[in-house]
Amino acid sequence: MSALRSPRKLRTEVLAGLVVALALIPEAIAFSIIAGVDPRVGLFASFTMAVSIAFLGGRPAMISAATGAIALVIAPVARTYGLDYLIATVILAGILQVVLGMIGVARLMRFIPRSVMVGFVNALAILIFTSQLPHLIDVPWQVYPLVAVGLAIVFGLPYLTKAVPAPLVAIVVLTTATVFMAFQVPTVGDEGELPRSLPSLLVPDVPLNLETLQIIAPFALTMALVGLLESLMTAKLVDDVTDTHSNKVRESWGQGVANIITGFFGGMGGCAMIGQTMINVKASRARTRISTFLAGVFLLILVVGFGDVVAVIPMAALVAVMIFVAIATFDWHSIQVSTLRRMPRSEMIVMLSTVGVTVATHNLAYGVITGVVVAMVAFARRVAHLTEVTRIDQVDDDVRVYAVTGELFFASSNDLVYQFNYNDDPANVVIDLSGAHIWDASTVATLDAITTKYANKGKTVTILNLDDDSARRHGLLAGQLGAGH
Numbered sequence: 001m002s003a004l005r006s007p008r009k010l011r012t013e014v015l016a017g018l019v020v021a022l023a024l025i026p027e028a029i030a031f032s033i034i035a036g037v038d039p040r041v042g043l044f045a046s047f048t049m050a051v052s053i054a055f056l057g058g059r060p061a062m063i064s065a066a067t068g069a070i071a072l073v074i075a076p077v078a079r080t081y082g083l084d085y086l087i088a089t090v091i092l093a094g095i096l097q098v099v100l101g102m103i104g105v106a107r108l109m110r111f112i113p114r115s116v117m118v119g120f121v122n123a124l125a126i127l128i129f130t131s132q133l134p135h136l137i138d139v140p141w142q143v144y145p146l147v148a149v150g151l152a153i154v155f156g157l158p159y160l161t162k163a164v165p166a167p168l169v170a171i172v173v174l175t176t177a178t179v180f181m182a183f184q185v186p187t188v189g190d191e192g193e194l195p196r197s198l199p200s201l202l203v204p205d206v207p208l209n210l211e212t213l214q215i216i217a218p219f220a221l222t223m224a225l226v227g228l229l230e231s232l233m234t235a236k237l238v239d240d241v242t243d244t245h246s247n248k249v250r251e252s253w254g255q256g257v258a259n260i261i262t263g264f265f266g267g268m269g270g271c272a273m274i275g276q277t278m279i280n281v282k283a284s285r286a287r288t289r290i291s292t293f294l295a296g297v298f299l300l301i302l303v304v305g306f307g308d309v310v311a312v313i314p315m316a317a318l319v320a321v322m323i324f325v326a327i328a329t330f331d332w333h334s335i336q337v338s339t340l341r342r343m344p345r346s347e348m349i350v351m352l353s354t355v356g357v358t359v360a361t362h363n364l365a366y367g368v369i370t371g372v373v374v375a376m377v378a379f380a381r382r383v384a385h386l387t388e389v390t391r392i393d394q395v396d397d398d399v400r401v402y403a404v405t406g407e408l409f410f411a412s413s414n415d416l417v418y419q420f421n422y423n424d425d426p427a428n429v430v431i432d433l434s435g436a437h438i439w440d441a442s443t444v445a446t447l448d449a450i451t452t453k454y455a456n457k458g459k460t461v462t463i464l465n466l467d468d469d470s471a472r473r474h475g476l477l478a479g480q481l482g483a484g485h
Contacts, residue, residue: 003288012165016284017294019168019321020063020276024050024299025310026318027276028066029192035071035268036078037086039192042066043303044199045267050296052258054289058250059235061242061286063276063295064258069230069363070270073223077216078268085216087204090269092213092220094259097228101252109232109248115347116371118334119354120233123367125330126359128275132319132326135186142183143316146174150320154283165284167321174317188318189311194303202266224256226365227271231255233368234272241281274364278325346378384412387436389419400425405435410442417449427459434465444477 003009024046032042046065053064078086150170157166235246259269280286302310353374358367387406451461
């Protein structure tokens with residue numbers, strides 16, 4: 001509402017939506033080709049996703065549309081079973097996303113460490129940049145000066161004025177120059193045929209039986225998980241860029257409803273688009289749902305009503321904008337020498353594994369999952385080494401006291417059983433856990449094993465000073481886990 005009351009803010013939102021719409025067109029066409037469907041399927045998906053999520057999503061100014069990650073997931077369905085099965089897959093994926101959103105899958109975001117987030121951002125920037133390289137290879141020489149001029153505009157114009165988004169100025173200037181100078185360079189029209197009609201309601205013609213469900217369910221579940229992960233990661237990134245908070249639960253089920261709507265309008269589905277989102281919030285400084293909504297509306301108007309005009313936009317202009325986005329997105333501070341010197345080795349491994357897997361697979365979800373797993377292993381190893389068993393000297397020769405300190409869980413407690421002197425200790429052994437905490441059944445089983453080893457030698461073990469949580473877990477599981485388990 002504040003944007004609607006302010007002409008300056010409203011102008012920013014409107015122009016941002018127009019820039020994003022222009023950048024969405026070649027991307028949607030390219031992703032349609034990856035998915036093996038007509039370009040209209042990707043373009044209509046981008047329209048319905050953007051318009052729907054503008055109302056349903058939990059992160060204002062974030063752009064959702066057809067994406068490469070989703071295209072890769074559903075491509076086998078389109079290739080093997082056809083468009084109707086693809087549409088059914090998109091609708092089922094949307095339903096699964098609504099269910100996952102309702103049960104709180106967004107809360108899992110708290111388990112993604114900062115090093116994974118940095119790796120995610122850097123990998124994204126690399127993918128955005130490398131995706132532009134095909135447009136710079138084996139092309140007319142005029143493409144290179146056009147890209148150079150475009151980069152000069154998007155980087156230099158903000159120092160002169162911020163009244164108009166620099167990417168929009170670059171697109172207009174380069175398009176005008178290309179037309180008037182009659183440059184024979186690749187254009188948006190070369191990417192694929194633009195639609196001439198509006199999207200219409202479509203019910204997929206598939207049998208409603210168990211066989212159909214068996215075909216589409218695995219792809220739908222994968223699409224739902226990949227879409228949610230990419231959307232929630234993008235929402236968190238926008239939170240950081242704009243210094244605001246978003247509703248991740250609403251974003252989760254909102255993505256699901258948007259995919260359901262998209263499916264019934266014949267779209268290929270989608271999720272948050274990080275590159276276009278960065279154009280919106282970072283390059284164009286949009287902050288509200290207005291820009292997201294108008295991005296979808298402008299996209300439809302441009303491809304249906306002004307397709308002939310959009311078709312002459314040189315790809316060089318969009319390449320310049322996307323290179324700018326890649327450079328602006330990359331976390332340059334993370335690779336500075338001063339940062340690398342201070343960063344623990346484990347954190348660097350986590351970041352590099354996230355970047356490496358993402359770039360190798362071109363799938364942000366795989367990279368994030370890999371980074372989280374590596375971070376968990378690194379954390380477990382680090383915490384495991386902080387566990388220590390100390391023998392405390394006692395006046396009473398009939399009692400031996402051991403003090404255990406640290407976090408006791410499967411990685412740190414497994415070798416605990418070997419740190420006691422079962423043969424030489426006196427008849428009474430005390431294990432003081434005031435400096436430790438029991439986290440799992442593995443630790444309780446280890447304490448049972450220690451007690452059993454002493455009992456076999458006729459000695460008694462007393463465990464003291466458990467905190468409340470550890471005492472509750474030990475009291476519930478001690479002696480109930482079975483020998484050797």
